[in-house]
Amino acid sequence: xxQDISLIFEKSIPGREAFSLPxxxxxxxxxxxxxxxELLREKPANLPEVSEVDVIRHFTALSKRNHGVDSGFYxxxxxxxxxxxxxxxxxAALPGFEKIHPYQDPKSVQGALxxxxxxxxxxxxxxxxxxxxxxxxxxxHGELAGxxxxxxxxxxxxxxxRKKIVIPDTAHGTNPxxxxxxGFDVLEVKSAADGGVDLESLKNAMSDExxxxxxxxxxxxxxxxxxxxxxADIVHxxxxxxxxxxxxxxxxxxxxxxxDMGFDVVHLNLHKTFSTPHGGxxxxxxxxxxxxxxxxxxxxxxxxxGKDGFCLDHERxxxxxxxxxxxxxxxxxxxxxxxxxxxxxxxxxxxxxxxVLNANYIMxxxxxxxxxxxxxACMHEVVxxxxxxxxxGVSTLDIAKRLLxxxxxxxxxxxxxxxxxxxxxxxxxxxSKETLDEFIAAMVQIAGEAENDPGLVRGAPYSTAVAxxxxxxxxxxxxxxxxxxxxxxx
Amino acid sequence: xxYIPNTAxxxxxxxxxxxxxxxxxLFSGIPHSxxxxxxxxxxxxxxxxxxxxxxxxxxxxxxxxxxxxCFLGAGAYDHYIPSxxxxxxSRQEFYTAYTPYQPEISQGTxxxxxxxxxxxxxxxxxxxxxASMYDGATAAAEAAAMACGATKRNGILTAYSVQPETRExxxxxxxxxxxxxxxxxxxxxxxxRDDLEAKLTGDTAAVIIQTxxxxxxVEDYAGLAELLHxxxxxxxxxCDPISLALFKAPGELxxxxxxxxxxxxxxxxxxxxxxxGFFATTAQLMRKMPGxxxxxxxxxxxxxxxxxxxxxxxxxxxxxxxxSNICSNQALNALNATxxxxxxxxxxxxxxxxxxxxxxxxAREKLMKTGCFKPxxxxxxxxxxxxxxxxxxGGLNEKLMKEKIIGGLEAxxxxxxxxxxxxxxxxxxRSRKEIDILAGKVGL
Numbered sequence: 001x002x003q004d005i006s007l008i009f010e011k012s013i014p015g016r017e018a019f020s021l022p023x024x025x026x027x028x029x030x031x032x033x034x035x036x037x038e039l040l041r042e043k044p045a046n047l048p049e050v051s052e053v054d055v056i057r058h059f060t061a062l063s064k065r066n067h068g069v070d071s072g073f074y075x076x077x078x079x080x081x082x083x084x085x086x087x088x089x090x091x092a093a094l095p096g097f098e099k100i101h102p103y104q105d106p107k108s109v110q111g112a113l114x115x116x117x118x119x120x121x122x123x124x125x126x127x128x129x130x131x132x133x134x135x136x137x138x139x140x141h142g143e144l145a146g147x148x149x150x151x152x153x154x155x156x157x158x159x160x161x162r163k164k165i166v167i168p169d170t171a172h173g174t175n176p177x178x179x180x181x182x183g184f185d186v187l188e189v190k191s192a193a194d195g196g197v198d199l200e201s202l203k204n205a206m207s208d209e210x211x212x213x214x215x216x217x218x219x220x221x222x223x224x225x226x227x228x229x230x231x232a233d234i235v236h237x238x239x240x241x242x243x244x245x246x247x248x249x250x251x252x253x254x255x256x257x258x259x260d261m262g263f264d265v266v267h268l269n270l271h272k273t274f275s276t277p278h279g280g281x282x283x284x285x286x287x288x289x290x291x292x293x294x295x296x297x298x299x300x301x302x303x304x305x306g307k308d309g310f311c312l313d314h315e316r317x318x319x320x321x322x323x324x325x326x327x328x329x330x331x332x333x334x335x336x337x338x339x340x341x342x343x344x345x346x347x348x349x350x351x352x353x354x355x356v357l358n359a360n361y362i363m364x365x366x367x368x369x370x371x372x373x374x375x376x377a378c379m380h381e382v383v384x385x386x387x388x389x390x391x392x393g394v395s396t397l398d399i400a401k402r403l404l405x406x407x408x409x410x411x412x413x414x415x416x417x418x419x420x421x422x423x424x425x426x427x428x429x430x431x432s433k434e435t436l437d438e439f440i441a442a443m444v445q446i447a448g449e450a451e452n453d454p455g456l457v458r459g460a461p462y463s464t465a466v467a468x469x470x471x472x473x474x475x476x477x478x479x480x481x482x483x484x485x486x487x488x489x490x
Numbered sequence: 491x492x493y494i495p496n497t498a499x500x501x502x503x504x505x506x507x508x509x510x511x512x513x514x515x516l517f518s519g520i521p522h523s524x525x526x527x528x529x530x531x532x533x534x535x536x537x538x539x540x541x542x543x544x545x546x547x548x549x550x551x552x553x554x555x556x557x558x559x560c561f562l563g564a565g566a567y568d569h570y571i572p573s574x575x576x577x578x579x580s581r582q583e584f585y586t587a588y589t590p591y592q593p594e595i596s597q598g599t600x601x602x603x604x605x606x607x608x609x610x611x612x613x614x615x616x617x618x619x620x621a622s623m624y625d626g627a628t629a630a631a632e633a634a635a636m637a638c639g640a641t642k643r644n645g646i647l648t649a650y651s652v653q654p655e656t657r658e659x660x661x662x663x664x665x666x667x668x669x670x671x672x673x674x675x676x677x678x679x680x681x682x683r684d685d686l687e688a689k690l691t692g693d694t695a696a697v698i699i700q701t702x703x704x705x706x707x708v709e710d711y712a713g714l715a716e717l718l719h720x721x722x723x724x725x726x727x728x729c730d731p732i733s734l735a736l737f738k739a740p741g742e743l744x745x746x747x748x749x750x751x752x753x754x755x756x757x758x759x760x761x762x763x764x765x766x767g768f769f770a771t772t773a774q775l776m777r778k779m780p781g782x783x784x785x786x787x788x789x790x791x792x793x794x795x796x797x798x799x800x801x802x803x804x805x806x807x808x809x810x811x812x813x814s815n816i817c818s819n820q821a822l823n824a825l826n827a828t829x830x831x832x833x834x835x836x837x838x839x840x841x842x843x844x845x846x847x848x849x850x851x852x853a854r855e856k857l858m859k860t861g862c863f864k865p866x867x868x869x870x871x872x873x874x875x876x877x878x879x880x881x882x883x884g885g886l887n888e889k890l891m892k893e894k895i896i897g898g899l900e901a902x903x904x905x906x907x908x909x910x911x912x913x914x915x916x917x918x919x920r921s922r923k924e925i926d927i928l929a930g931k932v933g934l
Binding site: 005007008009012016017018019020021022024025026027028029031034035036038039040041043044045046047048049050052055056058059060062063064065066067068069070071074076079081082083084085087089090091094095096097098099100101102103104105107108109110111112114115122125126128137138139140141143144148151172173174176177178179180181182183186223224226228229252253254255256257260261275277278279280281282283284285299320321322323324325326327328329330331332334338340341342343344345346347348349350351353354356357358360361364365376377379400401404409410412415429430431432433461464465466467468469470471473474475478479480481482 | 505518529530546570578582627658735761765785786801804815825837870
C-alpha cells in the first residue's frame with residue numbers, strides 16, 4: 001500500500017487555498033494608512049498552501065499512523081488509558097459550554113459556574129477533602145499548585161525553615177521536578193523490601209526543615225502502602241503535611257479516600273481516573289483538593305454559591321495566586337463531570353474493583369513467564385521485571401517493541417526506576433476478559449520467542465509504519481522543524 | 491455498566507481461575523480503618539438521555555457566542571474555526587492516544603507536532619519551538635524561569651500592559667521560585683522605555699512585553715532587544731499569532747523567547763480552557779527550553795521518522811534538575827492549531843488578520859461617531875481597542891446583554907486608572923451589520 005509520509009509543507013503548491021472567508025464588508029483602509037511601515041512584516045510566514053482535500057487527506061493519513069484507546073488495548077501503566085466515553089464529547093461540545101467567554105458577566109454563565117461548583121463538591125466527596133479547585137491544567141500543574149499551597153501554609157505560620165520535601169524513590173519524575181519549581185529541596189527516601197515507604201528512613205528524614213511528604217498510594221509499584229496511617233502520623237508529628245499524587249486514584253474510588261488516609265492535599269488527573277481523552281499528550285486537568293486549614297491558600301478564583309446565584313470569589317488574600325489564565329481546562333472538567341454523573345457512586349466503585357481484578361488477573365496469568373518482583377496482590381496495575389528475558393539477550397524494550405506487532409500499545413517500561421527491566425501494566429476496567437486473555441497469550445508467546453528465537457524479538461517491530469528510530473541521532477543533531485532539501489525558504 | 495465489559499459471570503470465572511474467593515480479598519492490603527464503609531455521596535447514575543437533558547439544562551443557562559454577538563476579548567477570542575478542524579481532530583487515533591512514548595505507533599502525533607513546531611517557528615521568526623505549554627500565561631512564566639536559568643540572574647521586569655492574568659501567573663511562579671518580579675509602566679498605551687530603562691538592573695534576566703498589548707496596541711519595540719542584550723538581559727515577547735501575519739515577528743526584532751496563547755488558532759473559547767501556549771526561542775537557548783520537543787530522525791531502514799527528543803532536559807530523566815516540571819503538552823489543541831494554520835495557509839491567515847484590523851478600525855470609528863466615547867490612547871491597534879465611555883460601562887454591558895450582545899471588557903476592573911473604559915474586540919467573525927447594531931445601542 002502506498003504510504004504518504006510527506007510533510008504538509010512538501011504538499012504546498014503556490015496559489016492553492018483551503019480557507020473560506022467573507023469579503024470585507026466594511027470600507028477597507030489601506031494597510032499603510034492603518035500602520036506605519038516599520039511595524040509591518042515584509043517577509044511572510046511560510047505557511048503551507050494546500051487545498052481542503054489536501055488537508056483532509058494529510059491529517060487522515062497521519063491519524064492512521066497512531067494507536068489510540070479506540071484502536072485497541074493500551075495498558076500503559078500509571079496513565080490509566082481507559083475508554084473515553086463519546087457522550088462526554090457531545091456534552092462538552094454544546095455551544096453553552098464550548099462557546100462561552102471567561103470574562104462574561106457571571107450572571108450570563110450561571111450554568112458553567114454551577115457545573116464547576118458541583119464538580120468541587122463531588123470531587124471533595126470522592127477524595128475526602130474539604131475543597132477542590134479546578135484551575136490546574138494537568139497532573140504536574142496540580143502537583144505544583146499543591147506544593148505551593150504547602151509552602152504558603154508554612155510561611156503563613158512563620159515556620160520559615162521548612163524548605164524540604166520528602167519523596168520516595170518510587171515516585172514519578174514530576175514529583176521532584178514540581179518540588180524544585182515550587183522552590184523546595186528534595187529529600188529522597190528509599191523504599192522498604194515490600195515496596196512501601198521505609199518507616200525508619202522516613203523517621204530519619206523528618207525534621208523541622210521538612211515541609212511535607214509527597215506520596216502516590218497505591219504507589220507506582222501498584223501496591224497500597226498499608227502503613228499509610230503510621231506514615232501520616234510520623235509526618236504530621238514532625239509538623240509536615242502530606243501530599244497525595246492522584247495518578248493512581250483509579251484503584252480506590254469509593255473504597256478508600258486520601259482524606260481519610262491522612263493526606264492534606266491531593267491532586268487528581270481527570271484525564272486518567274475520570275475518562276477524559278488524553279489527546280496525544282493533553283489537554284488534561286489536574287484539580288487540587290485540600291483540607292479545611294488550607295482552603296485559604298488555594299489558587300483562585302473559587303466558585304461560591306451566593307444568594308443571587310453562583311459567583312467567582314477573587315478576594316482571597318492568602319491565596320498562592322493564579323496558576324494559569326482563567327478557571328482551568330473547563331472543557332475537560334465538563335467531560336469528567338458527565339462521566340461521574342454517568343457512573344454514580346456504585347459505578348465508580350465498580351470501576352476500581354474491576355480495574356484491580358483485571359490487573360491481578362494479568363499478574364496471575366503471567367507470573368510463570370516473567371519475574372514478579374513483588375509477589376503480592378496488586379491494585380490497579382502490576383509491575384513485572386524482564387530480568388529473566390534480559391539474561392537471554394532480550395531487553396524489556398525489545399519485548400515492548402515486539403508487542404507492537406500484536407497490535408498492542410506496550411506497558412510503561414523502565415519505570416519505576418527501582419525495578420530492573422521494569423514493565424508496568426495497567427489494564428483498566430474498560431477491558432474485557434477476552435482482550436486480557438489475548439494480551440496474555442501474546443506476552444506468553446513473546447516469552448517463548450525470547451527463549452527460542454531472541455533475534456526475532458530484538459528485531460521487532462515488523463508491522464509498524466516505521467521501524468525502530470534512531471533516537472541518539474535525533475538528540476545529537478536536533479532537527480526540530482522542516483528544512484527543505486533545496487536549502488531555500490519553505 | 492456499559493463502560494465495564496466483564497459480566498458477573500466472567501468476573502467469577504476470573505476469580506476462580508486465580509484461586510481467589512472474592513474481589514474483596516484483592517483489597518485486603520487496605521486496612522479496614524482506612525476503608526470508606528459507606529457509599530460515596532454522589533447523585534444517582536444517569537442514562538444518556540438523562541445526562542444530556544441535565545447537561546443541556548446547564549449549558550442553556552449560559553449566554554454563548556452562537557446566540558449572542560461577542561465583542562469580548564482581553565485574552566480569549568471568538569475567532570472563526572473552519573469545519574475541517576473538528577472533523578480531523580476528532581479522529582480517535584489522535585484523540586484517544588497519549589504522549590508518543592512509542593514512536594513506531596505514534597508517528598501521526600509526532601509528525602503533527604513537528605509540523606506545528608515548524609509553523610510556530612515560521613510565524614514567530616524564531617529558530618526553534620517546543621510542542622506547546624498549558625496556555626499563554628504559563629508559557630510566559632516558563633519563559634521567565636528559563637531566562638533566569640540561562641542568564642543566572644534573578645529579576646524579571648514585565649510591562650504593565652501585559653495581560654493582567656498573565657502577570658498574576660508570573661507573580662505566582664516567581665514568588666515560589668524565589669525570583670523577583672518588577673513592573674514598568676506604559677505611556678500613551680505603549681511601553682514606557684524611560685521607565686523600563688530606569689528599572690533595568692544588573693540582575694534583570696529578562697524584560698517581558700506583549701504585542702498587541704492588553705489595550706490592543708501594536709508595540710513598536712525596534713531596537714529594544716539590542717539595548718537589552720548590551721546589558722546581558724533577554725527579551726521575551728508575548729504575541730498574538732494571528733497578528734504575526736501582518737506585523738514584524740519577534741525573531742525579526744531580536745527577541746530571545748517568543749510565547750503566546752494559541753486559542754485563536756482553531757480552538758474554541760471553552761470558558762477559558764483548554765487552550766495552548768506556544769513557546770519559541772533561539773538555537774542558542776534550545777537546550778534550556780521547557781517541555782516536550784519533537785525531532786526528525788531515521789529508522790533502521792533509513793526511512794524518515796519523528797521522536798521525542800532532547801529528553802535529558804526533562805523531569806522523567808533529570809527529576810529535580812529538569813528545566814521544568816511539565817510532562818505533557820496541549821497536543822490536541824496544538825493539533826487544532828496545526829490544522830487551522832494548514833487551512834488558512836500563508837494567504838488565509840493574512841486575510842484573517844486584515845479582516846480583524848479593518849473591522850476593528852471600522853468599529854472604533856463607528857463608536858466614536860456616536861459621541862458616547864472618548865479615545866484613551868492614539869497608538870495603532872490590531873483587533874482590539876479601548877475607549878472611555880461617558881456613561882457607566884457596567885450598566886452598558888448589562889443593557890447590551892438584553893440585546894443579545896456580549897459587550898467589551900470593563901478594563902477598570904484590572905486598571906484603576908482606566909475607570910469606565912471599554913476594551914472591545916472585533917474578530918473576522920463580526921459583520922458590518924453587527925457592528926452597526928452595536929453602535930446603535932450604546933447611547934446613554
